[in-house]
Amino acid sequence: MNRITIKDIAKLLDVNPSTVSRALKDHPDIGEATKKKIQQIARELVYRPNYQAIRFRQNKSGLIGLIIPEMGMFFFPSIIQAIEEITKKNGYHLIILQSNESLVKEKENALICKNFGLDGLLVCLSKETTAIPHFADMLQSKIPIVFFDKVLQSKELSTVVINDYNASFTAINHLARKGYKNISGVFESKNLEITQSRKKGFLDGLKKHQLTYREDFCFHVNTLAEAKTQFANLLNQKELPDAVFAMTDNALAGIIQAIYEKGIAIPDDLAVICISNGNLPYYLNPPITHIRHSGYMVGKTAVELLFDLMNDKITVTKRQLELETFLVELDSC
Amino acid sequence: MNRITIKDIAKLLDVNPSTVSRALKDHPDIGEATKKKIQQIARELVYRPNYQAIRFRQNKSGLIGLIIPEMGMFFFPSIIQAIEEITKKNGYHLIILQSNESLVKEKENALICKNFGLDGLLVCLSKETTAIPHFADMLQSKIPIVFFDKVLQSKELSTVVINDYNASFTAINHLARKGYKNISGVFESKNLEITQSRKKGFLDGLKKHQLTYREDFCFHVNTLAEAKTQFANLLNQKELPDAVFAMTDNALAGIIQAIYEKGIAIPDDLAVICISNGNLPYYLNPPITHIRHSGYMVGKTAVELLFDLMNDKITVTKRQLELETFLVELDSC
DNA sequence: GCAATCTCCGCAATCGTTTGCGCAAACGAT
DNA sequence: ATCGTTTGCGCAAACGATTGCGGAGATTGC
Numbered sequence: 001m002n003r004i005t006i007k008d009i010a011k012l013l014d015v016n017p018s019t020v021s022r023a024l025k026d027h028p029d030i031g032e033a034t035k036k037k038i039q040q041i042a043r044e045l046v047y048r049p050n051y052q053a054i055r056f057r058q059n060k061s062g063l064i065g066l067i068i069p070e071m072g073m074f075f076f077p078s079i080i081q082a083i084e085e086i087t088k089k090n091g092y093h094l095i096i097l098q099s100n101e102s103l104v105k106e107k108e109n110a111l112i113c114k115n116f117g118l119d120g121l122l123v124c125l126s127k128e129t130t131a132i133p134h135f136a137d138m139l140q141s142k143i144p145i146v147f148f149d150k151v152l153q154s155k156e157l158s159t160v161v162i163n164d165y166n167a168s169f170t171a172i173n174h175l176a177r178k179g180y181k182n183i184s185g186v187f188e189s190k191n192l193e194i195t196q197s198r199k200k201g202f203l204d205g206l207k208k209h210q211l212t213y214r215e216d217f218c219f220h221v222n223t224l225a226e227a228k229t230q231f232a233n234l235l236n237q238k239e240l241p242d243a244v245f246a247m248t249d250n251a252l253a254g255i256i257q258a259i260y261e262k263g264i265a266i267p268d269d270l271a272v273i274c275i276s277n278g279n280l281p282y283y284l285n286p287p288i289t290h291i292r293h294s295g296y297m298v299g300k301t302a303v304e305l306l307f308d309l310m311n312d313k314i315t316v317t318k319r320q321l322e323l324e325t326f327l328v329e330l331d332s333c
Numbered sequence: 334m335n336r337i338t339i340k341d342i343a344k345l346l347d348v349n350p351s352t353v354s355r356a357l358k359d360h361p362d363i364g365e366a367t368k369k370k371i372q373q374i375a376r377e378l379v380y381r382p383n384y385q386a387i388r389f390r391q392n393k394s395g396l397i398g399l400i401i402p403e404m405g406m407f408f409f410p411s412i413i414q415a416i417e418e419i420t421k422k423n424g425y426h427l428i429i430l431q432s433n434e435s436l437v438k439e440k441e442n443a444l445i446c447k448n449f450g451l452d453g454l455l456v457c458l459s460k461e462t463t464a465i466p467h468f469a470d471m472l473q474s475k476i477p478i479v480f481f482d483k484v485l486q487s488k489e490l491s492t493v494v495i496n497d498y499n500a501s502f503t504a505i506n507h508l509a510r511k512g513y514k515n516i517s518g519v520f521e522s523k524n525l526e527i528t529q530s531r532k533k534g535f536l537d538g539l540k541k542h543q544l545t546y547r548e549d550f551c552f553h554v555n556t557l558a559e560a561k562t563q564f565a566n567l568l569n570q571k572e573l574p575d576a577v578f579a580m581t582d583n584a585l586a587g588i589i590q591a592i593y594e595k596g597i598a599i600p601d602d603l604a605v606i607c608i609s610n611g612n613l614p615y616y617l618n619p620p621i622t623h624i625r626h627s628g629y630m631v632g633k634t635a636v637e638l639l640f641d642l643m644n645d646k647i648t649v650t651k652r653q654l655e656l657e658t659f660l661v662e663l664d665s666c
Numbered sequence: 667g668c669a670a671t672c673t674c675c676g677c678a679a680t681c682g683t684t685t686g687c688g689c690a691a692a693c694g695a696t
Numbered sequence: 697a698t699c700g701t702t703t704g705c706g707c708a709a710a711c712g713a714t715t716g717c718g719g720a721g722a723t724t725g726c
Contacts, residue, residue, distance in 0.1 A: 048447070048448055049448070050450070051448055051449055051450060052388060052389045052392065052394060052450045053389055055385060055389075056385045056386055056388075056389035059385065061385060063428075070414075071410040071411070071413055071414045072410065076410070077404040077405065077409070077410050078404070080404055080429070081403075081404045081431065084404075084429060084430070084431050085431075088430070088445075093428050093430075093445070093449070094428060094429055095396075095426050095427060095428060096413070096417060096427055096429060097417070097421070097426075098414065098417050098418075112421075112426070114381070115381055115382070115384055116384055116426070117383070117384060117385045253612075253616055256616065256618075257615070257616075260618050260619070260620075279586075280616060282590070283586055283589065283590075283613060283616060283617065284616065284617070284618065285589075285593050285617065285618040286593070287593075
């Protein structure tokens with residue numbers, strides 16, 4: 001009646017279930033004749049293994065967890081694209097858990113992952129996260145975890161990030177060489193490591209070209225809307241910057257709205273550059289010169305590291321990987 | 334050493350595992366005293382049930398499958414946002430499978446879902462899909478499936494779509510009332526139902542206002558890049574449209590690039606309107622007037638229908654739901 | 667005081683598959 | 697012919713939790 005099992009086949013052929021099990025996986029202990037017979041009848045009856053049972057027996061879920069702060073438009077879709085492809089290629093599947101940039105939800109998600117019996121975990125921390133006791137026991141157990149993008153830097157963790165410092169340094173370098181002198185910077189939340197690295201690159205870029213750091217031209221924002229209102233405020237001041245650096249697509253989207261509303265011309269009145277991992281810079285008018293880092297590559301690198309850890313837990317130790325970025329010169333500078 | 338089990342607790346308290354099992358779920362057959370004792374020690378030892386075993390025993394995976402053509406930037410992120418929230422609220426989790434707009438991969442994914450023992454399935458068909466024999470046996474079994482967005486219309490299926498006809502009709506209506514007369518239409522692949530519905534609304538909109546259908550102004554595209562090149566071609570003709578309707582964000586992104594490159598002014602030289610479920614219209618310069626339909630609502634509606642089907646398989650029959658859209662008037666007309 | 671009922675818990679099977687071990691028959695070598 | 701090895705397969709336990717059934721002891725009813 002229902003789905004047919006190994007036992008059914010065993011009864012039908014009057015052999016032991018263990019023989020069927022072994023025959024179906026081509027175990028050398030089983031004679032060719034019986035093997036053929038079993039495999040044939042399995043095909044005829046469209047035997048489909050109960051993976052639920054197998055996973056239980058093997059104590060493997062076949063599932064990779066992915067904890068992300070929030071889906072958004074730019075970054076995670078491409079990351080997920082990569083991760084899904086590769087997990088599937090390795091016979092695993094992906095469970096996505098969003099924490100909505102909330103530490104509380106991130107903890108809930110960590111708990112879910114522990115209970116669910118996932119075989120591996122990829123984590124991008126929320127904005128609120130400054131320590132990770134909620135991952136402590138998983139880190140001690142044999143379940144590998146790879147942190148990516150928003151991470152806590154530590155030799156004790158496996159991490160994949162981009163070289164944030166170089167990215168913003170390159171951006172400022174580009175602006176400076178084009179002759180811009182009064183550069184505004186729009187950054188995300190202060191406590192994020194990527195914010196700190198990108199700001200450091202920003203500052204060192206200014207320093208290299210002996211440009212002054214205009215603190216009144218720089219600010220930190222948490223949301224797209226904040227970026228817009230804050231930059232709109234800046235544009236209402238008497239003294240204006242001649243260029244602006246946006247730390248993320250998100251920040252870019254905010255300041256662009258402010259610029260459009262004010263009717264300011266890019267790049268004639270104001271040059272714009274940003275760090276991006278999406279398509280937004282291409283869609284804008286004019287297309288925005290930016291430092292590109294590919295979400296796809298981050299996802300790919302992270303999940304491949306994860307599988308390395310999962311497949312060979314001895315030789316592969318914790319690793320901290322850093323991906324490089326590159327300048328895409330379009331029309332906004 | 335390892336994770337502690339019901340058996341461990343049973344041995345420790347010298348009771349039967351079944352008693353522990355019942356005590357932990359507050360079964361009335363167990364006396365208050367033993368219940369307390371068991372629950373306490375379970376807490377102390379941080380007993381965490383092996384969900385793998387439970388799922389196997391109950392023959393439930395606790396997993397919802399989501400098959401989508403491709404992640405993209407606009408639509409699916411918001412859909413996933415909604416679906417993930419609601420599945421989690423119901424104690425389920427989400428597995429995402431991408432078919433990359435390929436029928437072959439869609440079939441693979443369908444197979445994976447069958448094998449994995451999912452409890453429910455949400456499907457957005459690929460562009461290539463014109464029939465769904467690969468879902469036939471799942472539809473006959475007790476696993477509920479809800480199709481959304483790209484569906485095959487049928488009384489035999491549960492579907493969630495937007496009212497595509499009304500959406501494009503409203504768009505053309507808007508253009509016509511603004512006085513535009515030569516309207517270009519950029520559509521996605523011909524064989525999609527949503528293309529047909531949206532084109533029908535487009536044509537009926539023209540008819541209602543006695544505008545002629547300029548076949549030379551209209552075309553079908555499969556990708557963003559195609560939209561760009563084709564529309565760029567159109568812009569090189571002698572006779573130009575005074576307005577263009579883009580069927581999707583994707584089509585919009587393509588034609589916008591062509592427009593920017595050609596240096597055409599919106600809306601003075603050319604009005605633009607589209608149907609959108611993302612943020613792109615807001616990011617462009619000027620912001621694009623569009624017919625909005627919310628991916629979030631589609632996702633929410635689909636997954637809620639799915640849970641209705643899962644929870645009460647008798648009274649809830651197949652349903653075909655249609656969500657309405659609305660005009661968002663910005664600056665491109 | 668005896669039967670009927672209730673309370674509380676144990677027994678054992680079960681879900682589908684895997685796997686270590688053992689054993690008979692077949693085979694090979696001397 | 698004898699011993700040792702290989703071949704081919706069955707036996708049964710195991711994974712962790714659940715559940716129908718049954719039964720001992722306590723309680724109630726008359």
